[in-house]
Amino acid sequence: xxxxxxxAESGVPVATVKYYLREGLLPPGERTSPNQARYSAAHVxxxxxxxxxxxxxxxPLASVGVVLSAIDDHETPHRTMGVVQQELAGTPPKVSDExxxxxxxxxxxxxxxxxxxxxxPAHRTIGNLVAALATAKELGQEKLIERLExxxxxxxxxxxxxxxxVVGLTSVxxxxxxxxxxxxxxxxxxxxxxxxxxEQVSREVLGR
Amino acid sequence: xxxxxxxAESGVPVATVKYYLREGLLPPGERTSPNQARYSAAHVxxxxxxxxxxxxxxxPLASVGVVLSAIDDHETPHRTMGVVQQELAGTPPKVSDExxxxxxxxxxxxxxxxxxxxxxPAHRTIGNLVAALATAKELGQEKLIERLExxxxxxxxxxxxxxxxVVGLTSVxxxxxxxxxxxxxxxxxxxxxxxxxxEQVSREVLGR
Numbered sequence: 001x002x003x004x005x006x007x008a009e010s011g012v013p014v015a016t017v018k019y020y021l022r023e024g025l026l027p028p029g030e031r032t033s034p035n036q037a038r039y040s041a042a043h044v045x046x047x048x049x050x051x052x053x054x055x056x057x058x059x060p061l062a063s064v065g066v067v068l069s070a071i072d073d074h075e076t077p078h079r080t081m082g083v084v085q086q087e088l089a090g091t092p093p094k095v096s097d098e099x100x101x102x103x104x105x106x107x108x109x110x111x112x113x114x115x116x117x118x119x120x121p122a123h124r125t126i127g128n129l130v131a132a133l134a135t136a137k138e139l140g141q142e143k144l145i146e147r148l149e150x151x152x153x154x155x156x157x158x159x160x161x162x163x164x165x166v167v168g169l170t171s172v173x174x175x176x177x178x179x180x181x182x183x184x185x186x187x188x189x190x191x192x193x194x195x196x197x198x199e200q201v202s203r204e205v206l207g208r
Numbered sequence: 209x210x211x212x213x214x215x216a217e218s219g220v221p222v223a224t225v226k227y228y229l230r231e232g233l234l235p236p237g238e239r240t241s242p243n244q245a246r247y248s249a250a251h252v253x254x255x256x257x258x259x260x261x262x263x264x265x266x267x268p269l270a271s272v273g274v275v276l277s278a279i280d281d282h283e284t285p286h287r288t289m290g291v292v293q294q295e296l297a298g299t300p301p302k303v304s305d306e307x308x309x310x311x312x313x314x315x316x317x318x319x320x321x322x323x324x325x326x327x328x329p330a331h332r333t334i335g336n337l338v339a340a341l342a343t344a345k346e347l348g349q350e351k352l353i354e355r356l357e358x359x360x361x362x363x364x365x366x367x368x369x370x371x372x373x374v375v376g377l378t379s380v381x382x383x384x385x386x387x388x389x390x391x392x393x394x395x396x397x398x399x400x401x402x403x404x405x406x407e408q409v410s411r412e413v414l415g416r
Contacts, residue, residue, distance in 0.1 A: 011304055045347070052343045055301035077414070085403050093263035096219055116408050129400035132393045135260045139253070143373040144390050144397075151394075152401050154366050159405035161358055163413050165351040175414075181347050183406070185340045186359075189352075190402075191395050192337040193360050195293050197367035198391070200324050205371050206285070206383075 003029075006039040010047035017047065023061070025050060025068055049177065057184035063087045067180065077166075077175045084180050085125060092127030099134035106133055106145070110152060162186055211237075214247040218255035225255065233258055233269070233276055257385065265392035271295045275388065285374075285383045292388050293333060300335030307342035314341055314353070318360060370394055 006029075007014045020026040026046055029037030046068075053059045053067065070083035095103075104121060107129055111118055119126050136144050165182045169175045214237075215222045228234040234254055237245030254276075261267045261275065278291040303311075312329060315337055319326055327334050344352050373390045377383045 048343075048347050052347060056340050056343050078410070081407075081410070085407075089400075089403070111404070114408075116404055117411070125400050125403045128396060129404075132264050132396040132400070135256075135264050136389065136393050136397075139256050139260060139389050141373070141386065141389050141393070143386075144393065147369050147372070148397070150369055151366070151398055152405070154362060154369070155398060155401035155405040156409070157365075158359070158362050158402050159409045161355050161362070162402070162406050163409045164355070165349070166410075167413060178349065178351075179410075181344065181349050182352050183403070185344050185349070185352065187399050187402070188336060188340040189344075189356070190359055190363060191399070192297075192333050192340070193363035194366050194370070194395070194398075195297070195333045195391070196319070196324055196337075197360070197363045198370050199289075199293075200322075201364070201367045201371045202286070202289070202374075202387075203325070205375060 001039050002036065003039065006043055006047070009044045010051070012047045012051060020047070020050060023065065025061070025065055049181070052181060053184060056188055057088070059088070059184075063090075071173070071176055071180070074172070077172060077179065080176045081179050081183075084176075084183070086123070088183065089124035089128055092124055093131045093135075095131050095134040096138070099138055100130055102137060103130040103133035106148070110148060113149075114152060114156075158190065209247050210244070211247070214251055214255070217252045218259070220255045220259060228255070228258060231269075231273065233273055257389070260389060261392060264396055265296070267296065267392075271298075279381070279384055279388070282380070285380060285387065288384045289387050289391075292384075292391070294331070296391065297332035297336055300332055301339045301343075303339050303342040304346070307346055308338055310345060311338040311341035314356070318356060321357075322360060322364075366398065 001009065003014060003017065007017055010017075012020075017026065021028060026043060029039040029043065031037050050064055050068075053064045054061065059067070066087045067084050070080050070087075073080070075083075104126075107126060108118075110116075121127070121130075133145060133148070162182055166175050166178050169178060209217065211222060211225065215225055218225075220228075225234065229236060234251060237247040237251065239245050258272055258276075261272045262269065267275070274295045275292050278288050278295075281288070283291075312334075315334060316326075318324075329335070329338075341353060341356070370390055374383045374386050377386060
């Protein structure tokens with residue numbers, strides 16, 4: 001297909017498609033003349049993926065570039081998803097040393113008790129968790145912290161569903177792409193469902 | 209306490225505290241002389257709350273203003289949390305009309321089946337869910353969509369834990385503040401736990 005059709009199919013404006021081509025986020029099409037190129041269904045899918053990462057996932061374009069490079073490097077799914085998760089996690093917010101130390105201990109205990117893989121403190125998912133727990137502590141939200149183990153248990157149940165979406169896929173590229181999409185969209189979907197559910201439960205429990 | 213102490217206690221720089229005072233995000237202290245004011249523990253808590261909303265929650269300052277006004281209006285917890293959730297949800301991303309219509313139908317079915325409160329399509333939490341589901345559909349992630357009901361079931365379990373943190377609180381202000389914090393920090397904490405859990409489950413299931 002030509003550029004105009006690629007834009008229409010993906011819902012991404014021509015100027016933006018050209019920008020992505022220049023930035024290397026989208027691989028070049030097959031050149032058919034000095035001024036024209038032909039694009040494939042893979043280009044449409046890549047554009048939709050970029051759109052999902054930026055618009056639904058809220059990822060800055062620089063992070064999208066890192067994520068797409070990780071995919072294109074054709075490493076193992078496990079390694080690629082590691083890079084992807086780090087990028088999705090962003091930069092953990094700063095908290096006071098004292099609160100961070102306390103929260104790090106809490107996380108280390110949880111990871112050990114559950115037999116999860118241990119990560120260095122610089123791991124961004126751990127960093128985000130530590131920052132959120134430290135903030136909860138500083139705000140006096142002990143009850144939230146006390147339920148960490150129960151949240152972790154439910155997170156395992158959700159993760160089991162998450163991983164099911166890639167089970168049965170045979171192409172490594174497909175596993176990685178699906179894992180990425182499920183991760184980005186899955187967080188948004190679950191947060192939305194949780195808010196609707198909170199409304200429901202709070203009406204039942206608090207009666208207002 | 210004086211300004212310097214307020215800054216040290218909250219971990220918010222003096223210039224930022226002054227900015228929040230000018231913007232009305234922080235109520236003025238009790239004036240003790242033309243150039244000095246005294247601040248209380250409530251000021252420290254309010255600053256920590258603003259910090260949590262911006263740094264951990266990633267909320268723009270304009271949204272923080274809306275959320276804090278809703279709290280200060282002393283409406284019922286239910287109404288206040290409604291405003292808060294709308295602001296936390298942000299502006300739903302745009303998707304194609306066709307995909308949005310399909311996803312709206314899917315959401316309406318889910319809400320009806322579960323007996324959840326119905327919302328107008330302009331409701332931002334619904335808007336975010338519709339955008340995420342429409343995007344999943346466009347990217348060919350049928351398996352993710354097929355599990356919507358199971359995700360909703362687990363979201364209810366998580367919401368039950370969420371609401372427990374406010375049960376037993378007697379002050380309306382405390383219920384609202386706790387609900388807000390639990391919502392903002394809770395989303396971050398659960399997303400982090402889910403990513404660690406995904407890593408664990410994918411190693412077990414996929415063996416890599």
